[in-house]
Amino acid sequence: MGNPEENMRYHKLLSYLWISFLGILVAIPIYLLTVKVNFLNLYGSLPSITILENPKSDLTSELYASDGVILGKYFRYNRTPVQYEEISKNLINALLATEDYQFEKHAGIYLSGIARAFFLSILLHQNKGGGSTLTQQLAKNLFKTRSEQYQGLLSKVPFIKTIIVKTKEWMVSIQLERAYTKKEIITMYLNTVAFGNNAYGIKVAAKTYFNTTPDALSVEQAALLVGILRAPSYYSPTRFPERALRRRNVVLAQLCKYQFIRPATYTELKQRPIELQYKVEDHNQGIATYFRSAIREFLLTWTKEHGYDLFEDGLKIYTTIDSRLQKHAEEVIAEHMRVLQKRFEQQWGSENPWVDENGKEIPNFIERSAKKSDIYQHICKKYGADSANVYMETPIPTKLFSWEGEIDSLISPIDAISYNKRLLHAGLMAMDPHTGHIKAWVGGINFEHFKYDHVMQGKRQPGSTFKPIVYAAAIDNGYSPCYEVIDAPVTFKMHTKAGTWTPKNANGVYTGKKMTLRQALSKSVNSITAYILKQIGPELVVDYARRLGIKSPMNPVPALCLGASDVSVYELTGAYSTFMNKGIWTEPLYITRIEDKHGRVLQEFVPQKKEAINEETAWLMLHMLKGTIEENGTFRGLSKEMRENNEVCGKTGTTSNHSDGWCIGMVKDLCTGVWVGGENRSIHFKTLATGQGAVTTRPIWEKFILRLYADPDVPYNKGPLPKPTMPLNLPCMQVQSDKTMATKQLTEFNNPPLNDMNSLDNEDAQGSAEIEKDSVDTYINADEVF
Incomplete structure (x- = not known):
């Protein structure tokens, strides 16, 4: 012992x-x-069983075209889920070989990993991966177990905090393993993990880095993506390609080690360079960017009212837009606006295009515009108003839009504003007049640089494109397209200092000849439109504009006959569509239904409809508008290709000093509105020949329609316009035989008033004159620019 x-x-x-x-x-x-x-709240809570069984991650909401194409997304974190069957086996193998080879065998944790985590990560504070299984990583990513909401009183103690966090992740991992299959766990992991560059989940990552889908990933592509997971910023293949290459080869080595690939394959693959097709999805790219932005406010309101989050609930929004029509529309806008911009620059040269009614440059125009800009307001807020002018004149790196490609420039903010003011803008909307479905929406020339939408948000004077509404009101109240009126001056008594107003024709000349209403509309004769408005009253015209869906402010003044009140492309296209739909105004519709992430329909949308005019009036208005071609009117320049075996009608418009060009054109099953102009009304072409709607907008409409006819995948073909249900008799006679009125007109023609548009005050005449090739009146109020 x-x-x-x-x-x-x-x-x-x-x-x-x-x-x-x-x-x-x-x-x-x-x-x-x-x-x-969570005894005494010492540790913080764990995710509940309900949350574990119904995990939620931020999912991208997707916007679909009517033909199934994804138009765009709304997201905070760009993430779109996939199913296990949609994931390449190459990716599964690379993930298991690198992150968790024992994944199929463990129950969420394994002891050797826990021991390694305890001694290296906790005791020695060495970041050696922590022994985390894929299930533990999923617990951390999906349920944010380290976030503040899961912290308790002991969470502020560094060493204790780490032990508690690891313990919770182990516990959640075990619960996940009990609740889900291995396939479900690995799918959830790949759907939630971050791959850098705003790519969350494997579907977005495959698209971002390789422009492919998860099921099509090759071995080396899968290895790169799995390698990124260790540290997305550090191993970013776009910022640090050498690091990413080394890390990819580590993953390939792991694949070889665990016999997922042969040594010879490994030797061959590790020699390959990284080949990316890199493109980050953002809100400025893709098709229908203006449309996506324009309906965003509606969607935000809808989701708030219905208890959803547009940016994280993975909603599926199905729209009426046809991606094929949208693409054609965007390409035609770009093609024609490039030509117009070049012509505009050649015409003005070194001169500034912001001018008053006399053609003189407006003093301090850019300075005054600059003070309204967002950048000026930002500078004032950050540095104070006294320093703003200095910063506005200091050159800074700036990206400028041009039709030849984006320009990287060192330019001052005020010079950048001056540059942008010289650019022309455009808007186009095409809709099915029968269903109300909007098929194409182009709100401008480049969404990344110019966010303002010229379809619904922008409103400008429509000029002669408003005249059909005047005639529709008249015909619906007893007038006929054959009703004859003498082309003579029409004078209105005004409640102004001027006393009276007499709108002029194109060159100030009145022929004194009789014209039918159809002929007058086809040639856009101002005097006859004014005569009709005087007979029926501007209040009735406003009433009919409201019936036809125009909700913008509209004063019942004489200048209304020449398109004085601002309207949007959205409103005016919807109004014209009524003529093609038997007099039934159908609200332009852009969403058909919204589904949740599981495909359950949350709401279906149908357009509001109401009878605006009777069916006979609607057909007569189509007959009237066909006169712009058949009566040698403002649509007479259409190509033979457009006219042949086809029925077409429409109207162009041009406002004072050629500031706004308009065209509303109609063919079988499609009504399309187009606007072109400067950012401000004072910015315009010098001459009518270059600035009228027939030159700036009608070619866009015609090219767009011809592209549709040439595309076999687009369901639009030549054919007749709608016909009336009952045959109509059109006697070429006046509704009234009023010799007294005819005599009075001739007397006024022989003794015309001396006043003109310039005598009107701003309220009654603001920009009310209309310029057409056959009918011109010149007026502009420079004060309205600001």
Whole structure:
């Protein structure tokens, strides 16, 4: 026997070890139990069973075209889920070989990993991966177990905090393994993990880096993506390609080590360079960018009212837009606007295009515009108004839009504003007049540089394109397209200092000849439109504009006959569509239904409809508008290709000083509105020949329609316009035989008033004159520019 004292010490040590061991055996369950129940809020809560069984991650909401194409997305984190069957086996193998080779065998954790995590990560503070299984990583990513919402009173103690966090992740991992299959866990992991560059989840990552789908990933592509997961910023293949290459080859080596690929394959693949097709999805790219932005406010309102989050609930929004028509529309706008911009620059040369009614440059135009800009307001807020002018004149790196490609420039903000003011803008909307479905929406020339939408948001004077509404009101109240009126001056009494107003024709000449209403509309004769408005009253015209869906402010003044009140492309296209839909105004519709992430329909949308005019009036208006071609009117320049075996009608418009060019054109099953102009009304072409709607907008409409006819995949073909249900008799006679009125007109023609548009005050005449090739009146109020 040994020394009694040594034996005593040995037995005491053995007793201490057993007590410690038994204490640990007792303490661990107690510790785990207190963590589970969050005893005294010491540890912070765990995700509930309900949350574990119904995990939620931020999912991208997707916007679909009517032909199934994804138009765009709304997201905070760009993430779109896929199913296990949609994931390449190459990716699964690379993930398991690199991150968790024992994945199929463990129950969420494995002891060797826990021991490594305890000694290296916790005791020695060395970041060696922590022994985390894929399930643990999923717990951390999906349920954010380290976030503030899961912290308790002990979470502020550094060492203790780490132990608690790891414990919770182990516990959640075990629960996940009980709730889900291995395939479900790996799918959730790949759908939620971040790959850098705003790519969350494997579907977006495959698209971002390789422009492919998860099921089509090659071995080396899969290896690169799995390699990125270790540290997305550090191993970014776009910023640090050498690091990314080394990391990819590490993953390939792991694939070889665990016999997922042969050594010869590994040797061959590791020699390959990284080949990316990199493109980050953002809100400025893709098709229908203006449309996506324009309906965003509606969607935000809808989701708020219905308890959803547009940016994280993975909604599927189905729209009426046809991606094929949208693409054609965007390409035609770009093609024609490039030509117009070049012509505009050649015409103005070194002169500034912002001029007053006398053609003189408006003093301090850019300075005044600059003070309204967002950048000026930002500078004032950050540095103070006194310093704003200095910063506005200091050159800074700036990207400028041009039709030849984006320009990287060192330019001052005020010079950049001057540059942008010289650019022409455009808007186009095409809709099915029968269903109300909007098929194409182009709100401008480049969304990344110019966010303002010229379809719904922008409103400008429509000029002669408003005249059909005047005639529709008249015909619906007893007038006929055959009603004859003498082309003579029409004078209105005004409640102004001027006293009276007499709108002029194109060259100030009145022929004194009789014209039918159809002929007058086709040639856009101002005097006859004014005569009709005077007979029926501007209040009635406003009433009919409202019936036809125009909601913009509209004063019942004489200048209304020449398109004085601002309207949008959205409103005016919807109004014209009524003529093609038997007099039924159908609200332009852009969304058909919204579904949740599971495909459950949350709401279906149908357009509002109402009878605006009777069917006979609607057909007569189509007959009237066909006169712009058949009566040698403002649509007479259409190509033979457009006219042949086809029925077409429409109207162009041009406002004062050629500031706004308009065209509303109609063919079988499609009504399309187009606007072109400067950012401000004072910015325009110098001459009518270059600035009228027949030159700036009608070619866009015609090219767009001809592209549709030439595309076999687009369901639009030549054919007749709608016909009336009952045959109509159009006697070429006046509704009224009013010799007294005819005599009065001739008397006024022989003794015309001396006043003109310039005598009107701003309220009654603001920009009310209309310029057409056959009918011109010149007026502009420079004050309205600001």
